[in-house]
Amino acid sequence: MAETAIAAGDTAHREATLRRRMLLALAAAVSVLAASLLVRDERTAFLLAVLAGVVALPPAWLALRPCLAAWRRRHLTEALDALVEADFAAAVITDGDGAVVCCNGVAREHFDIEPGQPMAQAMSSRLAGAGGLLRQLRRAAATHGMACQDIAGMRRPLRVAVRPLPVGDRFLWRFEEGRAFIDTGKDAASLPSFLLDAEGRRILETNAAFREMLAEPVMRLEQVLVDPPLRPGEVHVLRTRQGVMAMRLLPQPQPTGETRYHLVPGEPGPGAWTQFDLLPVPILKLTPRGRILVANRPARGLLGLEGVIGAELADLVEGLGRPVEEWLLDIAEGRGVTRPEVVRATRHEKEVYLQIAVRPMQDGGGQALLAVLSDATELKTLEAQFVQSQKMQAIGQLAGGVAHDFNNLLTAISGHCDLLLLRHDSSDPDYGDLMQISQNANRAASLVSQLLAFSRKQTLELRPLDLRDTLAEMTHLLNRLVGEKIRLTVRHDPDLGHIRADRRQLEQVVMNLVVNARDAMPEGGEIAIETEMCRLAEPLKRDRATVPAGNYVLVKVRDQGHGIEPEKISKIFEPFFTTKRTGEGTGLGLSTAYGIVKQSGGFIFADSVIGEGTCFSMYFPSCPAPALEASAPSRAPAAAPDGGSEPRPSSHGGGVVGGPSPATPEAAVILLVEDEAPVRAFAARALRLRGHSVLEADSAEAALEMLQDPSLRVDVFVTDVVMPGRDGPSWVAEALTLRPAARVIFVSGYSEDALTRQRSRIPNAAFLQKPFSLAELTAAVQEQLAMHAAEAGTTEENVTEAGVTETGNWEAAPARHGASSPA
Numbered sequence: 001m002a003e004t005a006i007a008a009g010d011t012a013h014r015e016a017t018l019r020r021r022m023l024l025a026l027a028a029a030v031s032v033l034a035a036s037l038l039v040r041d042e043r044t045a046f047l048l049a050v051l052a053g054v055v056a057l058p059p060a061w062l063a064l065r066p067c068l069a070a071w072r073r074r075h076l077t078e079a080l081d082a083l084v085e086a087d088f089a090a091a092v093i094t095d096g097d098g099a100v101v102c103c104n105g106v107a108r109e110h111f112d113i114e115p116g117q118p119m120a121q122a123m124s125s126r127l128a129g130a131g132g133l134l135r136q137l138r139r140a141a142a143t144h145g146m147a148c149q150d151i152a153g154m155r156r157p158l159r160v161a162v163r164p165l166p167v168g169d170r171f172l173w174r175f176e177e178g179r180a181f182i183d184t185g186k187d188a189a190s191l192p193s194f195l196l197d198a199e200g201r202r203i204l205e206t207n208a209a210f211r212e213m214l215a216e217p218v219m220r221l222e223q224v225l226v227d228p229p230l231r232p233g234e235v236h237v238l239r240t241r242q243g244v245m246a247m248r249l250l251p252q253p254q255p256t257g258e259t260r261y262h263l264v265p266g267e268p269g270p271g272a273w274t275q276f277d278l279l280p281v282p283i284l285k286l287t288p289r290g291r292i293l294v295a296n297r298p299a300r301g302l303l304g305l306e307g308v309i310g311a312e313l314a315d316l317v318e319g320l321g322r323p324v325e326e327w328l329l330d331i332a333e334g335r336g337v338t339r340p341e342v343v344r345a346t347r348h349e350k351e352v353y354l355q356i357a358v359r360p361m362q363d364g365g366g367q368a369l370l371a372v373l374s375d376a377t378e379l380k381t382l383e384a385q386f387v388q389s390q391k392m393q394a395i396g397q398l399a400g401g402v403a404h405d406f407n408n409l410l411t412a413i414s415g416h417c418d419l420l421l422l423r424h425d426s427s428d429p430d431y432g433d434l435m436q437i438s439q440n441a442n443r444a445a446s447l448v449s450q451l452l453a454f455s456r457k458q459t460l461e462l463r464p465l466d467l468r469d470t471l472a473e474m475t476h477l478l479n480r481l482v483g484e485k486i487r488l489t490v491r492h493d494p495d496l497g498h499i500r501a502d503r504r505q506l507e508q509v510v511m512n513l514v515v516n517a518r519d520a521m522p523e524g525g526e527i528a529i530e531t532e533m534c535r536l537a538e539p540l541k542r543d544r545a546t547v548p549a550g551n552y553v554l555v556k557v558r559d560q561g562h563g564i565e566p567e568k569i570s571k572i573f574e575p576f577f578t579t580k581r582t583g584e585g586t587g588l589g590l591s592t593a594y595g596i597v598k599q600s601g602g603f604i605f606a607d608s609v610i611g612e613g614t615c616f617s618m619y620f621p622s623c624p625a626p627a628l629e630a631s632a633p634s635r636a637p638a639a640a641p642d643g644g645s646e647p648r649p650s651s652h653g654g655g656v657v658g659g660p661s662p663a664t665p666e667a668a669v670i671l672l673v674e675d676e677a678p679v680r681a682f683a684a685r686a687l688r689l690r691g692h693s694v695l696e697a698d699s700a701e702a703a704l705e706m707l708q709d710p711s712l713r714v715d716v717f718v719t720d721v722v723m724p725g726r727d728g729p730s731w732v733a734e735a736l737t738l739r740p741a742a743r744v745i746f747v748s749g750y751s752e753d754a755l756t757r758q759r760s761r762i763p764n765a766a767f768l769q770k771p772f773s774l775a776e777l778t779a780a781v782q783e784q785l786a787m788h789a790a791e792a793g794t795t796e797e798n799v800t801e802a803g804v805t806e807t808g809n810w811e812a813a814p815a816r817h818g819a820s821s822p823a
Helices: 002-007 012-038 042-086 105-111 130-144 185-189 208-213 297-303 324-332 377-421 431-454 467-482 503-519 589-599 677-689 700-706 728-738 752-759 774-791
Strands: 090-095 100-103 147-152 157-165 170-177 193-196 203-206 235-240 243-253 259-265 283-286 292-295 341-345 353-363 366-375 463-465 486-491 498-501 525-536 540-542 545-547 550-558 603-609 613-623 669-673 693-697 716-720 743-748 765-769
Touching (some): 042 100, 105 170, 130 147, 147 193, 147 203, 283 297, 292 297, 377 431, 377 774, 463 503, 467 486, 498 503, 498 613, 503 525, 503 550, 503 589, 503 613, 716 774, 728 743
Parallel strands (some): 486 525, 669 693, 743 765
Antiparallel strands (some): 090 170, 147 157, 157 170, 193 203, 243 259, 283 292, 283 366, 353 366, 540 545, 550 613, 603 613
């Protein structure tokens, strides 16, 4: 292989010239020889023959010389090949450009060197800056006849030796791995030293004493110096195994351009940071543009990166709101306010926030910045929790205000719809349109109820529940919700305890989660509901919440859907946030579930893997089983997540069936006080249809003025709670001094618990949540009249509640299930 490479170096031009000269010489020799044959004189012929031989000798030599040279090169290259192949170390022959001509098996096996590739490329995985280093060694070998250097390789120490060959422009290289050639002899007992490249940055070789002094291998000078830049002959502070140490660096220039530095103990100068690493406070020294000059051990640990020297602070932190370089320059030049800033570290796998306080300083006659760091992660977490709670409180207040105004509108819409339904039976062409209005009013009322559930402003009736019984009763409804493509499985812990919760609201939570799981699996799959007892020996911290230690009932709702993206899963409990397409969801289902679970004293978390599914986990505190459970009263099923329950058509044609309520044979006088004209018009008309006399007032002041007439009899006050001027409870308290026997019904778009304290001062008061139906209003009035009659000692028979139509026929008024409960 060496012979082929050497023979390929002869040029075509030299071969052509040689052939021409040989032909001319042979032609001359033949001419002289022919002349000798024609001469008759023997002596003359002999002389001509000798002359022909002399003339033919140079071309013969020219013809034989390439053969001799080729033979010599062949034998020499064969000897070199044998020598290279027999070498125990990695041996390589390169040309003058550094390309590999041949190599032995050791080089191929241990260094992956192959003929034809550049030597620098082959050694790039073993030597930092291999190209420049090998060129320097090759030039030194060409000048001095040989060059040898011990190098701290990327994997192991490496000794590199090179010498020129007598065959063309060729070089023989030898590479030896191991520590023996560095750690033996006088070098092991010498002063610590290292070889620095010509640029003064990269450490090419270290001796045993220097490596013993360091805590870890180093490749760059900035990993060693605490106080760069390098000042040859002066005292520097170095990072060592025992901490920082003051050493004087004595330079020794090398023939190849590098410099060997020997380290001797020295006294630190006034600006040396000898005790820097011992400080318990994370500190950085920066250039005015943010390059890190010095970082002590706590700072390196806080930044999550050991080799931060020379790095840019802008690459390590983010979230300042402006360029880091600009901020630091303002401080260095005295333009900026030097207050601490909070930023986020970028090199951490987990979220870490840093508070950085920066001050300008003078260092060795130059300008620098001193930065003091502190871990602000816990502070930032508390701040995020506070902001989240403030946001939830603001949304809750907004929900309460929206509920009041929106429920007034819904009361008027649904109430007048009820009045129209009294005059249209199921055969009427307009009946379907009226039912659509009624059903969508129910859905709107359900949305308001969900808002109030999220803001935790609804009243929950907490009682001990066995989830096994609750889920068993829901199974049929849930199977109808999920459809035929999805399989629903329910598994219980046999030792499951009880929890305290509102049964109807808990059913709403489970249905919301099951419906979301169904929507995440359009192609079908399995939804699993699992319950188990969970004992937390210590508090559980996750998602910025802490679950106290104790016994819990854990409920999991798991699906096999497409999953939720990590950047979205932290927002799924926020109101109006949805991962569904526009028009497919309101964004209130999970926020409602969150509000109900939190109001029940529990915790809810979500885990999701893209392509595998989502699991919602709810922790409810376990409670003792009740000593004696009363039979549960009959109740309406929970409203479906997409709206309230639909009104049930009556069995006798028109109208809608309402619940039974007592009727009174006598007409009553009712004072209706409502500032919203549409609501007042509907309520007055509904009560008059029931046969009552209705007095209307649009404010509390107008109602009190009417009551000044002593001859006016009033049996029931029906009043709004929140009105301009005086509110409902205040004017009723004054009116009862004039009419102490009157009964009171408060109506409001707010939830009942907002009125609890005020209502406690009003005797014989009832509450009716807006939006209410015609049947609910008349039933509430009938109930108050019946209680009044019972107190008066009269007995009144209970009859089925009926509403009279405008033509004189009694029919039931439509009830709105799901919208009437306090939301």
